Amino acid sequence: xxxxxETAFTLWASLAGGVLIGLSAVMVMALFGRIAGIxxxxxxxxxxxxxxSGAARDRDWxxxxxxxxLAAPVLVLMAGSQVAQSVPTNLPAMVLAGLxxxxxxxxxxxxTSGHGVCGLARLSRRSLAATLTFMAAGFLTxxxxxxxxGG
Amino acid sequence: xxxxxxFLSGLVxxxxxxxxxxxxxxxxxxxxxxxxxxxxSLAFVMGGASVTAFIGYRLAWRRGAPVLGGExxxxxxxxxxRPLLTGAALFxxxxxxxxxxxxxxxxxxxxxxxxxxxxxPAMLAGLWLGAQLKRAPIFAARGxxx
Numbered sequence: 061x062x063x064x065x066e067t068a069f070t071l072w073a074s075l076a077g078g079v080l081i082g083l084s085a086v087m088v089m090a091l092f093g094r095i096a097g098i099x100x101x102x103x104x105x106x107x108x109x110x111x112x113s114g115a116a117r118d119r120d121w122x123x124x125x126x127x128x129x130l131a132a133p134v135l136v137l138m139a140g141s142q143v144a145q146s147v148p149t150n151l152p153a154m155v156l157a158g159l160x161x162x163x164x165x166x167x168x169x170x171x172t173s174g175h176g177v178c179g180l181a182r183l184s185r186r187s188l189a190a191t192l193t194f195m196a197a198g199f200l201t202x203x204x205x206x207x208x209x210g211g
Numbered sequence: 212x213x214x215x216x217x218f219l220s221g222l223v224x225x226x227x228x229x230x231x232x233x234x235x236x237x238x239x240x241x242x243x244x245x246x247x248x249x250x251x252s253l254a255f256v257m258g259g260a261s262v263t264a265f266i267g268y269r270l271a272w273r274r275g276a277p278v279l280g281g282e283x284x285x286x287x288x289x290x291x292x293r294p295l296l297t298g299a300a301l302f303x304x305x306x307x308x309x310x311x312x313x314x315x316x317x318x319x320x321x322x323x324x325x326x327x328x329x330x331x332p333a334m335l336a337g338l339w340l341g342a343q344l345k346r347a348p349i350f351a352a353r354g355x356x357x
Contacts, residue, residue, distance in 0.1 A: 065237040067250045074252040077231020078259025084224035085260065086267030091216050093277030093284050096224065098314035103338050112342050118281070121217030128221025129318045135222070136229055143229055145319060146237040147326035153308055158316070158330035160305025162337015165313060167345055168298020169286070172312040173224075175299070176257055181264035182285065189291045190299040197303025202243040205307065 064206065065146050085178050092121055097174020099165035101125055164194070213279050225318040231256040234319050236310025236326075243307055294350040298341065 088096035094116075105122040107115025116122070133143050148154055165171040168190055170179065175194075179187020225234075232238040233256050241250035276282055306312050311319070311330055319327045344350060 064244075064248065065241075066248055067232070067235070067238045067241045067252075069250055070232055070252050071255055074231045074233075074255040075259040077227045077229070077233065078256040078261075079263045080223055080227030080230060081233075081256065082227075082260040082263025082267065084220050084227060085264040086271055087216070087220040087223065089264075089268055089277070089283070090271035090274070091220070091277055091279045092213070093281050095284075095286065096220070098224075098312075098317065099338065102313060102317070102335070103342065106335060106338060110339060112339055113346055114342055121213045121220075124214040124217035125221035125224075126317060128218040128223075129225040129228075129314065130221075130321055131218070132222055132225025132229055132318050133234070133321050136226070143234065143322060144232070145235045145322055145324065147311075147319065147324035147330075148236060148240075148309060149326055151325060151329050154326040154330045155333045157305045157309025157311065158333025159337040159340075160301050161309065161312060161316070161330075162305075162334040162339075163341040163344065164298045164300070164302025164305060164337075166298065166338045166341025167294050167350065168302055169288075169295065171302065171314070172257075172306075173260075173314055177260040177264055179286075180257075180261045181268050183265075184286070184289075186286075186289055186291055186295060190295055193296050193299035194303035194306060197300045198243045198307040199245055201304045201307025202240055203246055206244055207246050 081173070081177060082181075085173070085181070088125070089178075092118070094118075095170075095174055095178045097170050097178060098129075099162075099171040100169075100174055103166060168194075216279065224314065227260070228315050228318050231259075234315045236315075238310075239306070239312075239315070240310040243310075294345055297350070 085096040104116035175187040175190040242253040
């Protein structure tokens with residue numbers, strides 16, 4: 061990978077951010093009775109635009125949830141804070157990455173939030189299997205790209 | 212009411228992603244780089260989120276039904292099958308290439324980085340393609356109602 065930037069270990073900020081993500085998952089369960097999986101929420105919202113098999117029908121809150129997700133960085137910037145970010149600049153690789161993430165989370169019925177956070181919170185063995193699989197694939201991919209191909 | 216609470220839930224999720232550093236692909240890729248510049252932060256994101264959800268879910272389920280109507284819709288499938296594992300593996304490869312999973316990619320969109328601007332449309336196309344692929348004979352559940 062062309063981009064290798066050192067990042068600092070942010071224990072407390074990451075833990076606090078994780079608690080907020082968990083809180084949002086609890087809100088979605090307590091209010092709407094649903095799993096807060098971003099892939100699933102996006103699929104459900106997308107089902108309102110193009111025909112999609114298996115997409116959820118309760119689209120009202122899904123659309124506004126996504127708007128809230130988009131509003132978050134805007135609010136942070138308006139409050140005068142920075143959002144530290146470095147996104148890989150290899151655009152063909154990012155297209156491939158996006159396609160794989162989309163296909164994979166649709167086929168595997170969940171992403172980091174759906175299987176990782178919500179599934180583990182439900183103690184689902186199916187979600188644990190998915191989480192271990194995508195983590196292993198992620199570790200292996202970065203190892204190959206950074207230390208074998210790019211080494 | 213539902214729409215306002217949906218917005219607030221998404222906002223809390225997005226603020227969590229930004230505060231935790233998960234919206235920064237450099238941090239995600241470093242978390243995945245065990246043999247190199249390893250940054251363990253994301254383990255704490257996942258830990259904090261899962262433990263909070265574990266406790267909160269149990270409090271939410273005590274009520275018997277969601278606050279805004281309907282019923283709890285919890286995935287019933289327990290099958291560890293081919294679509295689950297193939298999908299998770301493909302997702303992990305894409306995650307390792309781009310450093311984005313669906314939530315962070317969407318929340319990073321307004322920051323308008325070129326990599327995000329091509330990633331998100333490709334991901335949306337992938338979500339659609341994956342939903343079609345799930346019905347293909349090699350992935351469709353055997354004996355499931357059609």
